[in-house]
Amino acid sequence: MRRYDEPIAVRSGEVAGEPAPVEFVWRRRLWRVLGVETRWRETGQWWVPGGGSRGSAEGSGDDLLAEAEVYRVLASAGRSSLPGVYELAHPLSGDAWFLRAVVD
DSSP states (O other), X not given: OEEEEEEEEEEEEEETTEXXXXXXXXXXXXXXXXXXXXXXEEEOOTTSGXXXXXXXXXXXXXXXXOEEEEEEXXXXXXXXXXXXXXXXXXXXXXXXXXXXXXXX
C-alpha cells in the first residue's frame, strides 16, 4: 500500500444502490469507481496533535474525536487502464476528500 493523503475532487452518487463516490479526479486524471469493496468510519488519532493526517479524520486539534468516512473502491482511469484499489477519505466535519492510499 502506498500512502498519499492528497486532496481530490469527488462526485458522489450511488454504487450498487448505496451512496458512495462514483468518480474522482486525482492528479488531473478522472477515475471512475467500478465498485465499493468496503467502507468504514474512523475517529481522529487522539495521540497525535491535530488529530493525525488529513485523510485519517482531519482534526482541528480541538476535536480529538473527529470522524472520517473511508471508502475502499475499485476504480479505473479509462478503458485502456487496469483497475486499481484506492482508499478515499472524507472527514465528516467538512466537504473535503482525500486520496488516502493506493493498495498494491
